[in-house]
Every structure is written in C-alpha cells, then in structure tokens.
Amino acid sequence: MNWDTEILIKEDIAVLEATTELRNLVVYNDDVNTFEHVIATLIKVCRHTPEQAEQCTMLIHYKGKCTVKIGSYDELEGMCTSLHDKDLSANIE
Numbered sequence: 001m002n003w004d005t006e007i008l009i010k011e012d013i014a015v016l017e018a019t020t021e022l023r024n025l026v027v028y029n030d031d032v033n034t035f036e037h038v039i040a041t042l043i044k045v046c047r048h049t050p051e052q053a054e055q056c057t058m059l060i061h062y063k064g065k066c067t068v069k070i071g072s073y074d075e076l077e078g079m080c081t082s083l084h085d086k087d088l089s090a091n092i093e
Contacts, residue, residue: 025069
C-alpha cells in the first residue's frame with residue numbers, strides 16, 4: 001500500500017464514521033401523559049414490544065428520561081417528530 005492509498009482509505013473511514021454516528025432518541029417525563037398513552041405511542045412509533053414499551057415508560061417516570069431508540073439521525077428524525085405529534089417530550093441526542 002502506498003502513502004496516497006492509505007490517506008484515501010483513512011479519509012473514507014472518517015467519512016463513513018461521521019455519516020453513521022449513532023444517536024439516542026430520548027423521551028422525557030412529564031406530568032401530562034398517562035402510562036397507557038406513552039406505552040401505546042412507543043409501540044406504534046418506535047415499534048417496541050409491549051414489554052419494552054412498559055419498561056421504558058417506567059424508566060421515563062422514575063428516572064426522568066429514557067433512551068427509547070438508537071440509530072442514525074436520519075432514522076430517528078421521523079420518530080422524534082411522531083413522538084412530538086403525540087405530545088411526548090423527546091429529543092435526539
């Protein structure tokens with residue numbers, strides 16, 4: 001491998017890492033939404049199993065927030081918008 005090829009490979013790796021950086025979709029606790037609403041929303045929007053949605057909802061309630069999905073920004077953006085549309089407080093971090 002020559003020097004030019006090594007630089008190109010390292011640049012390609014850096015670009016790939018930058019474009020596939022994983023983010024967290026975090027839902028925050030509030031005093032408005034019911035457990036049932038949060039669970040149903042996580043099942044519908046994030047495609048959680050009922051058990052997973054219930055566990056996340058408990059963490060949101062007792063810890064104040066919970067990462068409900070991990071993925072690229074592009075994967076999470078639509079879910080975050082849908083959570084907002086269902087009146088949940090969520091953010092991509």
